[in-house]
Amino acid sequence: MDQAIGRKRWAIAEGYIPGWSHGPAPELESHETCCILNAGDAPAQVRITVYFEDREPAGPYRVEVPPRRTLHLRFNELRDPEPIPKETPYASVIESDVPIVVQHTRLDSRQAENALMSTIAYPCE
Amino acid sequence: MDQAIGRKRWAIAEGYIPGWSHGPAPELESHETCCILNAGDAPAQVRITVYFEDREPAGPYRVEVPPRRTLHLRFNELRDPEPIPKETPYASVIESDVPIVVQHTRLDSRQAENALMSTIAYPCE
Amino acid sequence: MDQAIGRKRWAIAEGYIPGWSHGPAPELESHETCCILNAGDAPAQVRITVYFEDREPAGPYRVEVPPRRTLHLRFNELRDPEPIPKETPYASVIESDVPIVVQHTRLDSRQAENALMSTIAYPCE
Amino acid sequence: MDQAIGRKRWAIAEGYIPGWSHGPAPELESHETCCILNAGDAPAQVRITVYFEDREPAGPYRVEVPPRRTLHLRFNELRDPEPIPKETPYASVIESDVPIVVQHTRLDSRQAENALMSTIAYPCE
Numbered sequence A, B, C, D: 001m002d003q004a005i006g007r008k009r010w011a012i013a014e015g016y017i018p019g020w021s022h023g024p025a026p027e028l029e030s031h032e033t034c035c036i037l038n039a040g041d042a043p044a045q046v047r048i049t050v051y052f053e054d055r056e057p058a059g060p061y062r063v064e065v066p067p068r069r070t071l072h073l074r075f076n077e078l079r080d081p082e083p084i085p086k087e088t089p090y091a092s093v094i095e096s097d098v099p100i101v102v103q104h105t106r107l108d109s110r111q112a113e114n115a116l117m118s119t120i121a122y123p124c125e
Helices: none
Strands: A007-012 A031-038 A044-052 A058-065 A069-074 A090-108 A115-120 B007-012 B031-038 B044-052 B058-065 B069-074 B090-108 B115-120 C007-012 C031-038 C044-052 C058-065 C069-074 C090-108 C115-120 D007-012 D031-038 D044-052 D058-065 D069-074 D090-108 D115-120
Touching: A007 B090, A031 A044, A031 A058, A031 D090, A058 A069, A058 A090, A090 B031, A090 B115, A090 D007, A090 D115, A115 B090, A115 C115, A115 D090, B007 C090, B031 B044, B031 B058, B058 B069, B058 B090, B090 C031, B090 C115, B115 C090, B115 D115, C007 D090, C031 C044, C031 C058, C058 C069, C058 C090, C090 D031, C090 D115, C115 D090, D031 D044, D031 D058, D058 D069, D058 D090
Parallel strands: A044 B069, A069 D044, A115 B115, A115 D115, B044 C069, B115 C115, C044 D069, C115 D115
Antiparallel strands: A007 A090, A031 A069, A031 A090, A044 A058, A044 A090, A090 A115, B007 B090, B031 B069, B031 B090, B044 B058, B044 B090, B090 B115, C007 C090, C031 C069, C031 C090, C044 C058, C044 C090, C090 C115, D007 D090, D031 D069, D031 D090, D044 D058, D044 D090, D090 D115
16 A cells, blocks of 8 residues: 655745754754655655745755655755755745655754754645 | 745744743843745735733734745844733734745743744644 | 634643642743634633543533633643643643634743743644 | 544654653653544554654554543554664654544653653644
8 A cells, every 4th residue: 555645845934053062963963854754655856945034045955765764854964055054044845746744853952951842844735 | 936835824822932031142042933934936914913811912013024035033023013021921813915834933041951842833724 | 804713623632741840930830731812703612621541531621712812721720620630641622612723832840941842733624 | 422533644754762861760761752632432443653764664553542532652662563763763654443633742851951842743634
């Protein structure tokens, strides 16, 4: 049974990579993650566009998520076509050629103890 | 391709600006943010109405989000027509003339280490 | 213009009132909140049913949210027909005679620094 | 009145069991929870499939949620057919024969103070 579930376009209005960290890396390095689930039987070709407050969007960033796999992509590690600057508000749109599910998580360890947040992304029609 | 995505009306039932902070401002000042993404090609005229427990609503607060931009608006910084009081439960409705995506985030640094929460807002029909 | 928005039935699958607290009460007392927004012009008669892992549901708990008001209801403070026990997993269904919007938040101050979480509730069809 | 509410299939794209903990167990042991509400009058037969980044999915894990009950299931405690490894990104799909509501929560106590996150899961069509 093909388990392809979700939507082909998602949006995350919040985005911010904290500027510094406490604790051992990489586990407790401040980071922001785009968690993608491809539960179907075909690979997902994913394009991410990143929006800012004061300049044109960056991207698309391209990743492939194999069938029946998840990918927890750290925005911090995106390099091509350009890194996402720290301490800068951004937002993102995630598009795929097959249905996927997207969740957004941040770990902020700027102070001695870490803080977490997570939310389902917005599933576009 | 016009990427206008989202809805024209959103609601956030939670709202509370903590009364004090630890750590360097503005990054670690306690705050509450309304993150707005306008992925389309037309500017978004946004109106925010703020609801309280024991008085008539405040607003509308008006902001413009340019095309292909995000705005991470701190409720703490709203001034016109009136500031939102600290340590007071509130809720908000965000309306736009074009589709947008809205997410709600709070950073609470009242104690020595900060705490975070975030959720997608409610996309109204 | 009547701004009645949302749904008449919502569900929150998570619920847990921490057993102890650090920091000044009531701001930093561990608590769990059901944030309700009634943006419409009629009062909302709200009924909350609380589900447990090992007994029949409690309630209904009844509250009224006036027109154009929010209510940030602490589950800890519910008394009638019975208090909700601490340190006990629960879930809740929130029903209203007019459309409302519901969000769920927990502040956990069991350790020296507080932790926060929040999510939109599930809007039932 | 039968209160069966929710959906028969849900997805959680985020999943990660922290590798260590501070504070008294089990309350403050790092854990990840799948909160399930079965508000209906029939028992829910639930199947959970867990997806990874680099291997085929695990499961199904099977649990029953009785009528009018909630279950706050810790992913850490799943054993059959295999435990979920710590410090490993995963995602999950939750399927039921009757409608349920699903929410995802993590308590991370790797540092001295705990951090929390929670979100409604994605309700599949």
